[in-house]
Amino acid sequence: MTETTVAEVLAELAALEDPKARAVNERHGDDHGVNLGKLRAVAKRLKTQQDLARQLWATEDTAARLLATLICRPKAFEQAELDAMLRQARTPKAHDWLVNYVVKKSPHAERLRLTWFADPDPVVASAGWALTTERVAKQPDGLDLAGLLDLIEARMKDAPDRLQWAMNSCLAHIGIHHPAHRARAIDIGERLQVLKDYPTPPNCTSPFAPAWITEMVRRQHK
Structure with a gap:
């Protein structure tokens, strides 16, 4: 995947940003304002893309990281990679989704x-x-x-x-x-x-x- 694709996805997530949703999420420690139903719709369209998932995670943007957990291939990550990702996931939702959608399905x-x-x-x-x-x-x-x-x-x-x-x-x-x-x-x-x-x-x-x-x-x- 090219950087443009990552940039396009980030632009799409930025367009979905809702200040009211962000205010609610921030009360729970999450720093994003994207409706999770809309985020899942983006993931459904992108389907599984492991390289893109890795690049989205590397952006450190919470909405991008949530999306990464939905489009990745859980079994494709190495143990050390998942350990590093877990230690980087400091917002509750990114942490929970990484554990539930990725780590639990990993060997x-x-x-x-x-x-x-x-x-x-x-x-x-x-x-x-x-x-x-x-x-x-x-x-x-x-x-x-x-x-x-x-x-x-x-x-x-x-x-x-x-x-x-x-x-x-x-x-x-x-x-x-x-x-x-x-x-x-x-x-x-x-x-x-x-x-x-x-x-x-x-x-x-x-x-x-x-x-x-x-x-x-x-x-x-x-």
Whole structure:
């Protein structure tokens, strides 16, 4: 792909910029104002273009990076490349999309999970916890669930926001998917009170782990 193509895509994203959307996004730590539905429409038209995805990521523009996660070929990235990209992804949405749309589909996901899980940078560590939560739900064999609960019990209360959110999600998924650990997961959530007062819209499930676990288990048994 030529630089012109990157320039054309950046110009198109700039034209989609909406000040109102940017104001909303900035309240959540994201520095872009492109409607995500319109961004996905651009990705659908561009289809898969790995070289262009790499070049868009290199621009450091958040909307361009989000687009890159949608048009890339996840299995084409090397482990070191994904590690570098994760450490560059400082806005929440770019971080989340990179983990969910790219890293989870990569053959390097498990090695990266282990690398990031204990990283001293809490944003990087949150990616390790997100990948761990994926395994808790879908591929728990080999995970030390009791050990994970020990770590959550000891560290979640005082963890920085992004890491706390990721640990809380792991706690909830242990409780939802593993009945043998459910009572302890609920007890930890009740004692730590993390996200208990999180504003939750009507008809949405609270991220407070005991409420989240109880509601999801109720739905399983309907």
